[in-house]
Structure formats: structure tokens, C-alpha cells
Amino acid sequence: EAQVTQNPRYLITVTGKKLTVTCSQNMNHEYMSWYRQDPGLGLRQIYYSMNVEVTDKGDVPEGYKVSRKEKRNFPLILESPSPNQTSLYFCASSSPSRGPGGGYTFGSGTRLTVV
Amino acid sequence: AQTVTQSQPEMSVQEAETVTLSCTYDTSENNYYLFWYKQPPSRQMILVIRQEAYKQQNATENRFSVNFQKAAKSFSLKISDSQLGDTAMYFCAFMPDSNNAGNNRKLIWGLGTSLAVNP
Numbered sequence: 001e002a003q004v005t006q007n008p009r010y011l012i013t014v015t016g017k018k019l020t021v022t023c024s025q026n027m028n029h030e031y032m033s034w035y036r037q038d039p040g041l042g043l044r045q046i047y048y049s050m051n052v053e054v055t056d057k058g059d060v061p062e063g064y065k066v067s068r069k070e071k072r073n074f075p076l077i078l079e080s081p082s083p084n085q086t087s088l089y090f091c092a093s094s095s096p097s098r099g100p101g102g103g104y105t106f107g108s109g110t111r112l113t114v115v
Numbered sequence: 116a117q118t119v120t121q122s123q124p125e126m127s128v129q130e131a132e133t134v135t136l137s138c139t140y141d142t143s144e145n146n147y148y149l150f151w152y153k154q155p156p157s158r159q160m161i162l163v164i165r166q167e168a169y170k171q172q173n174a175t176e177n178r179f180s181v182n183f184q185k186a187a188k189s190f191s192l193k194i195s196d197s198q199l200g201d202t203a204m205y206f207c208a209f210m211p212d213s214n215n216a217g218n219n220r221k222l223i224w225g226l227g228t229s230l231a232v233n234p
Contacts, residue, residue, distance in 0.1 A: 004233070006227055018132045024220065031201035031220055033221070035222075036232070040226065041226075042206075042224040042226045042227070043222070043224040044224075045219075045221050045222075048219055048220070048221070051116075056219065057130070057220065058219075060219075088158065090160060092160075094220055103165050104160075104162070104220075104222070106159065106161075108158065109158040109159070109160075110160050
């Protein structure tokens with residue numbers, strides 16, 4: 001089944017404790033992206049990647065890092081999480097072969113709480 | 116700035132009836148893409164329907180159809196024969212084609228409409 005897999009689905013952590021949210025897709029998509037979803041603010045892009053070793057900032061990159069060492073994986077790293085990073089996070093992927101308006105395939109989301 | 120506005124935070128409809136969700140957007144782009152995504156309580160983000168701005172014909176996917184008015188910058192979603200499983204948050208999203216030229220396929224999102232389908 002074609003899918004984007006995110007782990008974990010739920011995570012509660014303490015301020016300052018480094019964490020990684022994993023994202024993996026099995027569709028051989030070149031493009032991957034991370035969004036965070038917050039009430040009243042909607043979804044905002046954190047980082048994106050056009051292909052292996054090619055990443056760039058989205059609208060709200062502060063406090064996050066990403067890497068793209070393999071085409072299928074695009075982990076989101078919080079080096080020193082803070083309570084304002086409490087949010088629902090989505091990973092998504094897309095392929096140019098689907099056309100520029102082809103839309104994304106989303107992961108199931110990760111609910112992160114930083115206390 | 117490019118923005119997407121969904122003016123109805125909450126809506127409800129009786130099962131089997133028809134409901135229309137509103138979306139307007141602001142852009143100076145001539146070519147772009149519009150989407151409706153559904154987010155049920157499971158939180159999964161599911162693509163419902165998409166529309167390319169250069170196509171005048173309104174997109175249709177089974178019970179879901181759109182009314183795309185480019186001049187008015189309006190992109191409403193009509194759900195016919197509503198089912199209980201349609202209960203969800205619905206998000207309208209916009210992707211400028213210039214994003215694609217710059218390689219960032221960033222979606223710009225509205226804040227969503229919470230739809231409840233009542234039995």
C-alpha cells in the first residue's frame with residue numbers, strides 16, 4: 001500500500017530533550033515536506049526537500065532541523081524542544097510525475113506535547 | 116500576500132442532504148491549483164478534490180464537486196447525498212504555480228470548516 005508513515009503518533013516530552021519524528025514514504029516520491037497544524041493558525045510549512053540532500057526552509061523553520069540522506073526518509077529533529085512547539089505535525093510527499101497540482105500524500109500525524 | 120479564507124467555521128447537514136462549503140483566496144498569480152482536503156477525527160489528511168486554475172470545467176469526484184469562479188477567486192465544495200462518514204474538518208488549500216518553478220510545492224491553507232453530518 002502506498003503510504004507515508006510517521007512515528008510516533010503521540011509523544012510527550014520535556015523541554016530541552018532532543019527528539020526525532022520519523023517520516024518514511026514508499027512511493028519513490030522526490031518531494032517531501034513537514035507541516036505543523038495549530039488551532040487558529042492552520043497548517044504552516046516547516047521544511048521541505050526536493051530530493052536527496054536538498055532541503056530548504058519553509059515558513060516556520062526556527063527550532064527544527066531536517067535531513068534527507070535517503071529518498072524515502074525525511075526525519076524532523078527538534079534539538080531543544082520548547083512548549084511553543086507543542087503541535088500536530090504532518091509529513092507529506094509528492095512526485096513531479098503527478099504534475100505540479102498533483103497534491104500530497106500525508107502521514108497520519110504526530111501529536112507532540114512539550115512540557 | 117496569498118491567503119485562503121474559509122468563512123464558515125462550523126456547519127451541519129442532515130444525512131442524505133446537500134451542503135456547500137465556501138472558500139475564497141487572494142492571489143495575483145494567473146495559474147495555480149486548488150484543493151479540498153478532509154480531516155476526520157482520525158487526523159488523517161485526505162485529498163478530496165483538486166482543480167487547476169487554467170481549466171474552466173469544474174472538478175467532480177463522485178459525490179463531491181466544486182464551483183470554481185476564477186474571477187471571483189472563489190472555490191466552493193459541494194457534498195451531495197451527505198453521509199455520516201463525511202463528518203470531518205474540511206480544508207481549502209492553494210498552491211501557486213510559481214511555487215513549482217521555485218521547486219517548493221507549498222500549500223497555503225484556510226483555517227477549515229468543521230462539518231457535522233447528522234443522522
